[in-house]
Amino acid sequence: LLPPLKVAVTGAAGQIGYALVMRIASGELLGKDQLIELNLIETEAGMSPLSGVMMELEDGAFPLLSKVSATSNLNEGFGDIDYALLVGASPRGPGMERKDLMAANAKIFAEQGKALNESAGINSKILVVGNPANTNALVASENAPDMWPEQFIAMTRLDQSRAKGLVAEKANVPVKDVDRVIIWGNHSATQYPDLSHARIGGKWAKSIITDDKWIRNDFIPRVQKRGAEVIDARGASSAASAASAAIDTIRDIHLGSPEQWLSNAIPSDGSYGIADGIWYSVPTVCEGDSHYRRVKNLPIDEYSAKMMNATEKELIEERDSVRHLLPG
Numbered sequence: 001l002l003p004p005l006k007v008a009v010t011g012a013a014g015q016i017g018y019a020l021v022m023r024i025a026s027g028e029l030l031g032k033d034q035l036i037e038l039n040l041i042e043t044e045a046g047m048s049p050l051s052g053v054m055m056e057l058e059d060g061a062f063p064l065l066s067k068v069s070a071t072s073n074l075n076e077g078f079g080d081i082d083y084a085l086l087v088g089a090s091p092r093g094p095g096m097e098r099k100d101l102m103a104a105n106a107k108i109f110a111e112q113g114k115a116l117n118e119s120a121g122i123n124s125k126i127l128v129v130g131n132p133a134n135t136n137a138l139v140a141s142e143n144a145p146d147m148w149p150e151q152f153i154a155m156t157r158l159d160q161s162r163a164k165g166l167v168a169e170k171a172n173v174p175v176k177d178v179d180r181v182i183i184w185g186n187h188s189a190t191q192y193p194d195l196s197h198a199r200i201g202g203k204w205a206k207s208i209i210t211d212d213k214w215i216r217n218d219f220i221p222r223v224q225k226r227g228a229e230v231i232d233a234r235g236a237s238s239a240a241s242a243a244s245a246a247i248d249t250i251r252d253i254h255l256g257s258p259e260q261w262l263s264n265a266i267p268s269d270g271s272y273g274i275a276d277g278i279w280y281s282v283p284t285v286c287e288g289d290s291h292y293r294r295v296k297n298l299p300i301d302e303y304s305a306k307m308m309n310a311t312e313k314e315l316i317e318e319r320d321s322v323r324h325l326l327p328g
């Protein structure tokens with residue numbers, strides 16, 4: 001067995017956290033030969049439910065779990081970690097406007113960025129799940145000046161998996177036959193799920209799904225609003241699939257999945273004409289050992305450009321609304 005790697009999870013007693021920590025402990029995050037130390041982080045109010053989660057982890061008797069700790073102290077929780085999954089975020093309260101949620105979360109993620117800067121392992125990778133994930137990643141990174149912006153990733157893998165699922169259903173093929181589906185931009189209703197480069201069983205998806213109207217009027221809005229569809233059916237927000245996507249993201253970054261295009265929101269470098277300094281979802285290739293690179297120079301048609309600009313515009317507005325928390 002490989003010597004332990006340290007993984008921190010914030011919001012560990014929440015819905016997503018609950019589904020997430022069991023799967024991390026069972027070895028699905030970093031591989032079945034990798035020992036794990038788990039640092040569970042919660043607010044003061046979350047410490048009591050978290051103690052129940054700790055008990056359940058103990059009762060799972062997971063052979064790969066060499067240590068578990070629980071804390072509300074960020075520096076302690078992020079001490080020397082290899083990976084952090086930032087799930088905890090302020091919930092959308094009744095009557096709360098998007099900008100109120102943005103401000104409440106920006107404060108949380110500014111603090112977390114500072115603590116990561118002081119305490120996290122030098123090569124750590126940080127996955128932001130808590131919403132608004134892209135802008136939270138920006139705020140955390142800006143408050144962690146000694147870390148590379150590329151160490152922070154905001155999750156859009158769930159959107160990509162949702163999109164792949166809908167394509168597989170439409171084409172009546174297993175989901176494993178669908179690849180190169182891209183999510184561009186924000187993890188919000190402005191995201192652009194793009195099939196221009198997608199393949200089904202190795203063939204260009206658009207030669208199989210020829211109905212552009214279905215793509216524009218059904219597929220895209222359905223991916224954008226899939227979260228709401230799950231809430232309506234389940235009476236609670238999607239937690240297991242969000243946890244699953246977080247596991248997929250980090251597993252692929254850690255172990256590599258070089259043959260796939262994986263959507264991740266990463267700091268823009270100007271590619272595709274997207275403004276610098278926002279966390280914008282693009283296709284990436286994960287080479288393993290914690291390295292990833294963006295897929296560059298894809299041809300972008302007029303419709304895609306319009307959709308990509310709309311989600312860019314929203315991210316710029318989000319950044320502008322939290323400027324007071326960006327030290328740079």
Ligand code: NDP
Nearest residue numbers: 010011013014015016041042046088089130131237238242
């Ligand atoms: P969840 O575990 O359901 O959600 C946590 C965050 O993930 C939310 O911001 C949620 O956004 C987001 N999210 C991203 N993708 C999805 C998805 N597909 N489905 C649902 N949510 C998604 O929230 P809980 O309220 O159950 O748990 C949050 C926990 O975080 C609480 O226990 C709280 O105490 C803790 N917390 C911890 C902090 C810390 O450790 N410092 C700080 C703040 C809170 P959305 O709201 O849009 O659904």
